[in-house]
Amino acid sequence: SQTIHQWPATLVQPVGSPLSLECTVEGTSNPNLYWYRQAAGRGLQLLFYSVGIGQISSEVPQNLSASRPQDRQFILSSKKLLLSDSGFYLCAWSPSRLFYEQYFGPGTRLTVT
Amino acid sequence: KNEVEQSPQNLTAQEGEFITINCSYSVGISALHWLQQHPGGGIVSLFMLSSGKKKHGRLIATINIQEKHSSLHITASHPRDSAVYICAASNNDMRFGAGTRLTVKP
Numbered sequence: 001s002q003t004i005h006q007w008p009a010t011l012v013q014p015v016g017s018p019l020s021l022e023c024t025v026e027g028t029s030n031p032n033l034y035w036y037r038q039a040a041g042r043g044l045q046l047l048f049y050s051v052g053i054g055q056i057s058s059e060v061p062q063n064l065s066a067s068r069p070q071d072r073q074f075i076l077s078s079k080k081l082l083l084s085d086s087g088f089y090l091c092a093w094s095p096s097r098l099f100y101e102q103y104f105g106p107g108t109r110l111t112v113t
Numbered sequence: 114k115n116e117v118e119q120s121p122q123n124l125t126a127q128e129g130e131f132i133t134i135n136c137s138y139s140v141g142i143s144a145l146h147w148l149q150q151h152p153g154g155g156i157v158s159l160f161m162l163s164s165g166k167k168k169h170g171r172l173i174a175t176i177n178i179q180e181k182h183s184s185l186h187i188t189a190s191h192p193r194d195s196a197v198y199i200c201a202a203s204n205n206d207m208r209f210g211a212g213t214r215l216t217v218k219p
Contacts (some may be wrong), residue, residue, distance in 0.1 A: 046206055090154075100143075102146070106155050
């Protein structure tokens, strides 16, 4: 069966520090991968999606970037965190058609201080 | 106006009650999703539908493509159904509603 992992589960980082959140999927190959953010008191927002290694699509301009170095690995990064980057970050995957049938990871709660 | 609107924002029910959460969207979609988010933050996908009706246990989701409207129904509600229910419209991206916070009291 397929599983999706995210780490860390929680993170407290100072403003200006770098960020790296990792997401991996097991039990499938060539998944579509997604990063979402849920800021405090706000709805979910799609940040990035990827259909394959090295292929990243960005939905909104921001202080963040994403990379997919391996088929089942998706990384969210920042060189310098802002206070507004605080939120709950969710990774998800889907097996076939883009934006269909998504399975979500447990999430990372990021607090920028 | 948001592209995906949910109502109500908050809903409190007594155990056993029939619950309806509504979702209206103004964008073209390939699918409409209903998600459940528990207090810890984890999200589970409940339904993905592009037409008609789907049922899973006590949960029923319907969609009317012409009216651009979907509903999520919970029959015989239980305190463990307490969560935030989120509607999302997908096409070439995902657009989310603000969520409906459901509290079911014993």
